[in-house]
Amino acid sequence: MYLPKTKMARREAIEGLLFILPWLVGYLIFRLGPLLASFYLSFTNYGGTGTPKWIGVGNYGYMFSEDPRFWDSVRSTLTFVVGFLPLSLVIGLGIALLMNQKVRGILLFRGIYYLPAVTTGVAVALLWQFVFHKQYGVLSGILGWFGVPQIGWLVDPNVVMYAFILMALWGIGGTMIVYLAGLQAIPSELYEAATIDGANSLQRFWTVTLPLLTPVIFFNLVTGLIAAFQIFENAYIMTGGGPNYATYFFGLNIYFTAFRSLRFGYASTIAYILFVLIAALTLFVMGTSRRWVYYAGEKE
Template identity: 40%
Template sequence: MDMSYATAAVPVVAKRKRSAFARHIVAYLFISPWILGFLFFTLGPLVFSLTMSFYDWPVVGERSFVGLENYRSMLFEDPQFWESLWITVKFAAIYVPFNIVMSFLLALMLHHITFASGFFRTAFYLPSVISGVALVTIWSWIYSREYGLLNFMLSFIGIDGPNWLGDPNLAIVAIIIASLWGLGGTMLILLTGLKAIPKELYEAATVSGVPGWAQMVFITLPMLGPMLLFTFITSIISAFQQLTIALLLTKGGPLGSTYFFAMYIYDNAFKYFDMGYAAAGSWVMFIIVLLLSLGVMRWSAAWVYYEGEVRQNDGEHNA
């Protein structure tokens, strides 16, 4: 008995010490899956790809350090780089505004609808959960020149449908339309935002005789500001990363008219196995997206209003 008491007594102190440490350990253990995942699958590859971009890196054979050569040759000698960048910018310039405006209109509609709102919400959201490959298969059936659904419907109103995917000018339009099909996610975010706007604001405005359009401009849009900013930035990013649809629907064609920047990177990596050059391309894309996002953030200070925030000029006005 004595023995067991003695042995038990010693660890009490140690236990107390250990328990302080153990508490932290447990906390770290709880977040360790994320931390490990971040280190191994995000930060690690990120740093690795930066290193890679300074090398001539074929998968098979010798790799050699080339410094900034990949970047230099890409920016100054490779016409394909500028072409695919320009195609991507064009795509983003059309896709982003359409994506936001249409999502917003749909969200507004769903917000006000009283009839079968659950059904419509699901119906509009559903396309965005369909995986890229299935979506592309559906659209290739819709766009097919001879047998496509779209041209079949157009034939009812006497229009001889164009060759959607075969015409260099139309193919990018076809891809924008197909991409917009997935706007359900954006719509849902905006819808949540709309639902979060306090009703009292509208009631007060209505009582004060503020017309509907003015309520939209002075209540809805400002209150939705942070959400719009968020969707704006994520749309830009996803526009720049556009790959699946172009890769599968048009394979970058016809005549390279839908050869997006992401596809340019993809081809360098997995078609030509020029990993260093592809990594350099990824970093150029990262820097462009970063700069664009920073620009939007800066600009957003002019139009995004966060609840609880007191604007400087408002403050001056009050003073």
Template identity: 50%
Template sequence: MRWTRNMKMSTREAITGYLFFSPGLIGLLVFMAGPILYSFYLSFTTYNIYEPPQWVGFKNYEIMLTEDPLFYKSLYNTLYYVGLSVPVNTAMGILLAVLMNQKVRGIRLFRTIYFLPSILSGVAVALLWQWILDPNFGLINTFLANFGISGPGWLLDEAWSKPSLVLMNLWAVGGSMIIYLAGLQGIPQSLYEAATVDGAGPIRKFINITLPMLTPTIFFNVVMGVLSGFQVFLQAFIMTGGGPNNSTMFFAFYLYNKAFKDLQLGYASAMAWILLLITLLCTLIIFKTSSRWVYYEGGDNR
């Protein structure tokens, strides 16, 4: 009888839990799963909003892969951006976190100063950096001119346009810095004390203790950086318009142009699914290779 009462109580608790969870589940199905499935259907059609979708099968994918050179250009630009920005942001985030982990007076103020830029509006930041990187009267080139150095064309130079946006992306490195800082503060101090007894210096401690113990945090930030990198859009939309010579025409920006400028929503939907597959592939590669470099304390490193 007692067992029956416990079962009934557990059942009531389960039902209560599902009821609390149901609004989120319904919202997921209606506002996310529905549009996702509809976009998959649209990727096999031609659709311009004004007329009903017309089924064309794999034609959108065929045109994309065989007849659209800008598709490959935008994909290259995005891969270039991801391949450069993720390592740079990772290195800078770890460096700042190590500096902000020092026990000095006023360190909390410095942590706040470095973190605040990461919460500013993206449009405001883009406009600010558009002025900073202006080749004629921008802050950087004006500073370099004081030393007789002619600065690069930055956003107006095809060779410098993507590195300029990577440089701008460092503005928000404070977000990853905070996560690395949390990872650093979770490393047992006993490891450093034992290394000190063994005569290890700061560099050896960093290489043999800090980096291995920080690899789970690095893994998380790298995955998040790759996901956000493949969605880069705002910088090109506000600052360059995809130029010069389509050097900053990123995949998401090209998708936006196809959908809302050319009104080729079927083609844009096909591009979105290609982007999903590429992002998924890159993420799976990171996960598959993580066992070789991610160290979990007390685990089997799988």
């Protein structure tokens, strides 16, 4: 652990703590209590009423050995994360590069590309039914021109995951806009220098854009990872976890167990396992970051 040794370093440490104070206070007030409470509840059979009864690691044992739905959640969530996250990082960057061009009307395009990310609710749910409808859907229509047979995107347990990845990619605007902010911050002098050195556009991308964008890629990777593990809304509205629990993601499992079945104790158990899973992966990604993330303002 870092220990400030000089007087200046101590002052900096105090200032640092003062700067993070708004968050720290908020954490202590709004986060720590609920987190500890649900940790406690994960060892009880609390059913939303009366006093929680302590059952030790009973919930944890049950979850691993007797609950097929837990494994459905593991399978569906991991499949989604693995399928979606790399695509979102690459496609998001691609779109952001397009959006960073100086062409007429680019502001309008940015708006159009971002809008889907923030359109939610029943309107979107109905919309996806039109897109993914087996016989009459937009997608079936387009694929039909290429001779692809009709696919039951939302009703076939074997393909429903592809539909969810496509739906999530529709809302890629958030990833894109973060990339865009990062691209805007790259000094043009660097491109000019690279051009003088004879670099073509692809080389400029590899030697200038990509290295300077690594902090933003890191951000999108970590937040994307955390968010993808908690996919909820589309599954809640569109499939309710089905068919046959094929989309019974962790987020949905926890919601159903807590807010529909009112088994808060067990829901806390599942939530904590999800929490540990995400935290471990995030730590892993953060551990690798020093190998590939470049920070211009880094201190020794």
